[in-house]
Amino acid sequence: MQKLTKAAVPVGVVAIVLMLVVPMPAAVMDLLLGLNITASLLILLVAMQIKRPLDFAVFPSLLLVATLFRLALNVSSTRLVLTDGFAGKVIEAFGHFVISGSLVVGLVIFVILTIVQFVVITNGAGRVAEVGARFTLDAMPGKQMAIDADLNAGLINETQARRRRQEVTAEADFYGSMDGASKFVKGDAIAGIIITLVNLIGGFAIGIMQRGMAPADAVQTYSLLTVGDGLVSMIPALLLSTATGIIVTRSATEGDMGSDLIAQLGRFKQPLRIAGGGALMLCLIPGLPVLPFLLVGGLFFLLAARITEAPTADEDAEAAAAAAELEPTPDSPEEIAERMRVDPLELEVAFDLVDLVDAARGGDLLDRVKALRRKVAMDTGLVIPLVRTRDNLDLPASQYVIWLNGVPAAKGTSPAGTVLAIGDSLDALPGKATREPVFGLPAKWVPVELQRQAEMSGATVVDRSSVITTHLAEVVRQNAAQLLGREDVRLLVEMVKRSHPVVVEELTPTLLTLGEVQRVLHGLLEENVSIRDLVRIFEALSVRAKVSTDVDGLVEAARAALGSAISHPYVTADERLHVLTLEPAFEQRLLESVRNSDAGLVLALDAGTVDALVTSCTGLLADADRLGLSPVLVCSPQVRAALSRLVRQVVPRLPVISYAEVSRTAQIESLGVVNGAFAIR
Numbered sequence: 001m002q003k004l005t006k007a008a009v010p011v012g013v014v015a016i017v018l019m020l021v022v023p024m025p026a027a028v029m030d031l032l033l034g035l036n037i038t039a040s041l042l043i044l045l046v047a048m049q050i051k052r053p054l055d056f057a058v059f060p061s062l063l064l065v066a067t068l069f070r071l072a073l074n075v076s077s078t079r080l081v082l083t084d085g086f087a088g089k090v091i092e093a094f095g096h097f098v099i100s101g102s103l104v105v106g107l108v109i110f111v112i113l114t115i116v117q118f119v120v121i122t123n124g125a126g127r128v129a130e131v132g133a134r135f136t137l138d139a140m141p142g143k144q145m146a147i148d149a150d151l152n153a154g155l156i157n158e159t160q161a162r163r164r165r166q167e168v169t170a171e172a173d174f175y176g177s178m179d180g181a182s183k184f185v186k187g188d189a190i191a192g193i194i195i196t197l198v199n200l201i202g203g204f205a206i207g208i209m210q211r212g213m214a215p216a217d218a219v220q221t222y223s224l225l226t227v228g229d230g231l232v233s234m235i236p237a238l239l240l241s242t243a244t245g246i247i248v249t250r251s252a253t254e255g256d257m258g259s260d261l262i263a264q265l266g267r268f269k270q271p272l273r274i275a276g277g278g279a280l281m282l283c284l285i286p287g288l289p290v291l292p293f294l295l296v297g298g299l300f301f302l303l304a305a306r307i308t309e310a311p312t313a314d315e316d317a318e319a320a321a322a323a324a325e326l327e328p329t330p331d332s333p334e335e336i337a338e339r340m341r342v343d344p345l346e347l348e349v350a351f352d353l354v355d356l357v358d359a360a361r362g363g364d365l366l367d368r369v370k371a372l373r374r375k376v377a378m379d380t381g382l383v384i385p386l387v388r389t390r391d392n393l394d395l396p397a398s399q400y401v402i403w404l405n406g407v408p409a410a411k412g413t414s415p416a417g418t419v420l421a422i423g424d425s426l427d428a429l430p431g432k433a434t435r436e437p438v439f440g441l442p443a444k445w446v447p448v449e450l451q452r453q454a455e456m457s458g459a460t461v462v463d464r465s466s467v468i469t470t471h472l473a474e475v476v477r478q479n480a481a482q483l484l485g486r487e488d489v490r491l492l493v494e495m496v497k498r499s500h501p502v503v504v505e506e507l508t509p510t511l512l513t514l515g516e517v518q519r520v521l522h523g524l525l526e527e528n529v530s531i532r533d534l535v536r537i538f539e540a541l542s543v544r545a546k547v548s549t550d551v552d553g554l555v556e557a558a559r560a561a562l563g564s565a566i567s568h569p570y571v572t573a574d575e576r577l578h579v580l581t582l583e584p585a586f587e588q589r590l591l592e593s594v595r596n597s598d599a600g601l602v603l604a605l606d607a608g609t610v611d612a613l614v615t616s617c618t619g620l621l622a623d624a625d626r627l628g629l630s631p632v633l634v635c636s637p638q639v640r641a642a643l644s645r646l647v648r649q650v651v652p653r654l655p656v657i658s659y660a661e662v663s664r665t666a667q668i669e670s671l672g673v674v675n676g677a678f679a680i681r
Helices: 002-019 026-049 059-084 089-098 103-152 158-209 215-249 257-265 269-282 290-306 315-326 333-340 351-357 365-380 448-456 464-478 486-499 501-507 514-526 534-545 551-565 584-592 607-626 637-650
Strands: 345-349 388-391 399-404 407-413 418-422 432-435 442-447 460-462 576-582 594-597 600-603 632-635 656-658 667-674
Touching: 002 059, 026 059, 026 089, 026 215, 059 158, 059 215, 089 215, 103 158, 103 215, 158 215, 269 290, 345 351, 345 464, 351 365, 351 388, 351 464, 365 388, 365 464, 399 464, 407 464, 418 448, 418 464, 442 448, 448 460, 460 464, 486 501, 486 514, 486 534, 501 534, 514 534, 514 551, 534 551, 551 600, 551 637, 576 584, 576 607, 584 594, 584 637, 594 637, 600 637, 607 637, 607 667, 632 637, 637 656
Parallel strands: 345 388, 576 632, 576 667, 632 656
Antiparallel strands: 345 399, 399 407, 418 442, 418 460, 432 442, 594 600
């Protein structure tokens, strides 16, 4: 059966082409004309039953075949009319019964049907098909992106995504084909008019000149046959034009056209009652027949009484109800798990600091926090997590708290209506004395009205949002290593892999695991070393990991690869690097005391030596502070890791770098020499 179906279509198309040149008997013509009318009616009914245009995707090709079939019938019927003066019972019946044997009536009906098909239906369907094809092609990239987004979000699987892509492509192809197929309908209407005119003129000429008929008889005979032939062809053409218009104007719904029509027109009772009342009111106009309008009005009132009006949907209420259903209950595992979740970084503000967060009241704290995240990423290479900001009514007035991994990391105050004035000569200014939260400098909260006066007194004035943002930035800088999680490291590794795949493939997981890479990056961040240059860091780790996977050794290898980039942040604007150095004998003593432990390299020193080292570093650092300078302690690479671990515990503000990490372009300026017993200044 399937093979027969496959062969029937091409055989039928070939037979249609043969009809254009092979004469057809009148009996066969009657059969084919009946088939043409019935097939056109079937196509129209199918077009009304489909739910979406793609359900009848073969329609453009079918329209071409049906149009060609009808034109072939026109040619064959024209041949019979002009040669035999008879084209079968069907055409004869249309010529006598449908138009009542009147040539004028037949011509008028034929012209009206032609105008309806050509001017109204065909032009409208062609325009809709053209616009539909254009809009479908324009929307195709957006639909493809939506499918990819759903696939990446896990809402659909690969099979569903492939099927939806095929539907999008098929829809674009369908509307493109319909744009061309609508031209077939338009051309068919024009061809029908031309064929009818040829039949009229040709039949009149043949009847008089070849058959010797009187002019009146020739006009009567051939005109009736020509008009009958035109009507027989025009009715299927009108059915197909209507089907074309239905197809291209059909929107995708859940039901067929009939169900949607009844459901949507009969959805509300009030319009039916008004329409029925309008029909009854027309009965009151003098001269109009009462019975037709009375029947129509009564029918509408009956329909209004029989239908059940659907309740009006409250979209807001439905959305709220749906959200309430999806929202977990307070005791549900999801809600408990959400409350248990610890955010890496949080900022809590008191009730009177909410204005700093509320953009509607001019608050810009959230925008500054976003800018802070970008700045930290550019400075340190660490993409800090989103800062969860919330208000806490339990906090004292004007207070804020910075939480780190669920633990309070810093607190501060930011009184409303004030600005922070930082400086030494603040006694003349009214306000509350305090300390700048980052560097501990003397400061005072003064009324915002006195900001200009504070600036004129030489103080540095900072607004409340800047105070909180600066404090948050310092907390992030001091705890950058704690904010770098395993998932963050994975994202960084994938970022490098996109641009330098060989570097990553050589390093992990062949030489180092993701956890070991994380420990190395932690070690760098703990000493305020930027990890932006991950390519050089990973290349250095690949070389070092082939020798040893000791974390301190890996960190030192990464620092050696970064080189002068480590000391660059400490170089002043005039290209000077202020350093503290170790007395050579004391440095040798430190080198001899380096020991390996579970925590890494440490210095095995007695308490007196450690105290002398701390005192010496603290004194030199205080001298530098008075000069407004920020020095670094320089030592040999062999002792740097152990010395840095000790200094970070007692003098965290003093960076420790090796000789290899000193900037090659900066001018070195020594601020003193650290000795185990005293400081040489």
